[in-house]
Amino acid sequence: MKPVHTNFMELCFNARSENESFARVAVAAFLSQLDPTIEDLTDIKTVVSEAVTNSVIHGYEENPEGVILIRTEIEGTKICVQITDYGLGIEDVTEARQPLYTSKPELERSGMGFTIMENFMDEVMIHSKPGEGTTIQLVKQLTPQSQQSLVN
Amino acid sequence: MALHLDVKRSKNVLVARLDGELDHHTAAHVRKVIEEELNHEWVTHLVLNLEKLEFMDSSGLGVILGRYKRVTQMGGKMTICSVQPSIQRIMEMSGLFKILQMFQDESSAVSACGVAS
Numbered sequence: 001m002k003p004v005h006t007n008f009m010e011l012c013f014n015a016r017s018e019n020e021s022f023a024r025v026a027v028a029a030f031l032s033q034l035d036p037t038i039e040d041l042t043d044i045k046t047v048v049s050e051a052v053t054n055s056v057i058h059g060y061e062e063n064p065e066g067v068i069l070i071r072t073e074i075e076g077t078k079i080c081v082q083i084t085d086y087g088l089g090i091e092d093v094t095e096a097r098q099p100l101y102t103s104k105p106e107l108e109r110s111g112m113g114f115t116i117m118e119n120f121m122d123e124v125m126i127h128s129k130p131g132e133g134t135t136i137q138l139v140k141q142l143t144p145q146s147q148q149s150l151v152n
Numbered sequence: 153m154a155l156h157l158d159v160k161r162s163k164n165v166l167v168a169r170l171d172g173e174l175d176h177h178t179a180a181h182v183r184k185v186i187e188e189e190l191n192h193e194w195v196t197h198l199v200l201n202l203e204k205l206e207f208m209d210s211s212g213l214g215v216i217l218g219r220y221k222r223v224t225q226m227g228g229k230m231t232i233c234s235v236q237p238s239i240q241r242i243m244e245m246s247g248l249f250k251i252l253q254m255f256q257d258e259s260s261a262v263s264a265c266g267v268a269s
Contacts, residue, residue: 017177021154024207042207042238049209053176108183110213112246119245 007033007074015056015066015085024048027072031079036142043120044081044140050113051083051136058103059087059134077142086133093126157182159189164196165265167258171204174212183215187222196228197265201258203234212239213246220252233261 009030013019024045031044052068060066069084090096096103097118102111117124123139155178156171166189174182189195198219202208216232223230233255235243243249255261 017175020175020177021173039238045207046209046242049175049207053209053211057176108179108214108218110210110217110246112210112213112242116210116242116245 004076005074006076009072011070013068014064015060015062015068015087016064017053017056017062019068020049020052020056023052023068023070027070027081030072031074031142034074034077034079034142035145037145040140040142044079047117047120047138048081048083050116051081051138054113054136055083055085055087055134057107057109058090059085061088077144079140079142081138082135083138084133084135089130089132089134090126090128091130093128097126154178155181157185159185161194162199162262164194165199165262166190166192166195166197167199167201167262169201169204173207174205174215175207175209176211179211179215183218186219190219190222190226196226198223198228198230199258199261199265200230200232201234201261202232202236202239203258205236205239208239208242210242210246213242213248216248216252229265231255231261231264233258 011023011026013022027048028041028045031041055068056062066085066087071082073080095101097114099115100111102109117138121138121140125137126134128134154173158169160167168186170182200216220230231253234257235254253264255264
């Protein structure tokens with residue numbers, strides 16, 4: 001039996017808003033080795049952007065000295081992206097997951113971050129401890145290119 | 153900056169064309185520029201042309217909803233046009249089209265604001 005192809009990468013960067021685009025582009029570049037569909041790649045870029053933005057705004061309340069860690073793993077055609085911050089953490093995870101819920105309406109947040117993650121990925125796991133930080137784990141089975149025409 | 157914003161006037165409609173990526177980082181600039189333009193006395197309505205917008209996340213939804221509230225409070229109308237399929241998806245997911253009308257091109261979006269009348 002052919003062994004399953006595995007690979008991983010890790011990134012560590014400051015919680016600066018300019019790193020939001022860096023993070024999503026870097027993850028997409030790493031996953032390009034799997035020859036993903038444009039739709040899958042856009043979905044992944046969007047969810048990485050959501051999670052990193054949450055860490056910047058909520059985890060560290062825009063303190064740029066905060067540190068964000070991203071680990072991306074490939075296992076065959078399944079990918080797992082883990083975004084970790086060591087910030088404030090989430091008091092009530094169930095409440096945070098509610099569509100349109102935001103703890104910062106004054107910042108014009110739409111409250112759709114977790115809803116988008118749940119819609120675009122197969123699994124969304126949130127591990128958070130107030131005062132210690134948050135890890136978001138996102139899992140997705142990529143669509144094989146050969147099936148793209150059937151989907152569209 | 154990974155987002156370029158062009159604004160132009162079409163009678164009492166402010167047309168804003170977004171080019172690039174709209175996320176939390178670039179949202180602040182878009183919000184500031186459009187808010188300043190909305191202060192002009194001649195502005196009643198707002199059209200967002202997203203033809204060249206390549207990426208948007210929920211921060212973009214926040215900016216759009218924020219401007220919608222402002223324009224509606226001013227008694228104006230807001231429409232959007234030329235939305236890329238990937239961006240249309242997150243707009244649909246958020247229920248944005250329940251309140252905002254989308255058009256294929258800029259002239260239809262401007263006309264829909266009632267400029268002809």
